[in-house]
Amino acid sequence: MAEKEAIMNKTMSNFHFKFMSFGYKFRDFFLPRKNILKEVGVKPGFHILDYGCGPGGYITAAEELVGKSGKVYALDIHPLAIQTVKNIASKKQLTNVETICSDYETGLADNSIDVVLLYDTFHDLSDPDGVLEELHRVLKPDGILSFSDHHMKENEIVSKITDKGLFKRARKGKMKVEGDMNDLFRMQEVFK
Numbered sequence: 001m002a003e004k005e006a007i008m009n010k011t012m013s014n015f016h017f018k019f020m021s022f023g024y025k026f027r028d029f030f031l032p033r034k035n036i037l038k039e040v041g042v043k044p045g046f047h048i049l050d051y052g053c054g055p056g057g058y059i060t061a062a063e064e065l066v067g068k069s070g071k072v073y074a075l076d077i078h079p080l081a082i083q084t085v086k087n088i089a090s091k092k093q094l095t096n097v098e099t100i101c102s103d104y105e106t107g108l109a110d111n112s113i114d115v116v117l118l119y120d121t122f123h124d125l126s127d128p129d130g131v132l133e134e135l136h137r138v139l140k141p142d143g144i145l146s147f148s149d150h151h152m153k154e155n156e157i158v159s160k161i162t163d164k165g166l167f168k169r170a171r172k173g174k175m176k177v178e179g180d181m182n183d184l185f186r187m188q189e190v191f192k
């Protein structure tokens, strides 16, 4: 119970979450998520981790791109986010979508993920370095961290993501994710 309360203290209110979800419907209409994921390089068979998935704007597009041989993990600290993704998966019969309610530990195996999506979430993390370590652990040696956060300046993003030596910058996308450009970071180490 105390653990549940501690988690709820770290999440936004249900009203704020629903308000944000409503705004994302417009974003996703004008900037379709599938085009972004295609630019990221999501392919059939990929295992994707959407870290801070929110109301699941990327889930359907990711599931369609990875196909039945792939897997989409949707992680969020907010129970409403998890419930929303579960509803989408159930309504659209997305059988290869799995939800993870957590604020940092993914519970996923080492070197198991091809692409992590970390969009509009990093600025909100209480332990950003811990999350980066966890993402580095679960990403395959040639995996990609696709990052965007319109609350942060580009140079701040680059230094915060690369400072610990876990990631190096690979390229910058051309497609707008959420008002900013899509920054991609690739694993620096081929073997951990």
Ligand SMILES: C[S@@+](CC[C@H](N)C(=O)[O-])C[C@H]1O[C@@H](n2cnc3c(N)ncnc32)[C@H](O)[C@@H]1O
Pocket (backbone or CB within 6 Å): 011, 012, 020, 024, 051, 052, 053, 054, 055, 056, 057, 058, 075, 076, 077, 078, 081, 102, 103, 104, 118, 119, 120, 121, 124, 125, 126
């Ligand atoms: C602004 S929303 C972004 C949603 C989604 N990534 C998108 O761009 O459509 C940020 C999400 O991150 C989640 N979040 C915040 N802190 C978190 C944490 N420590 N661990 C997991 N999720 C977190 C929030 O609950 C929220 O759903």
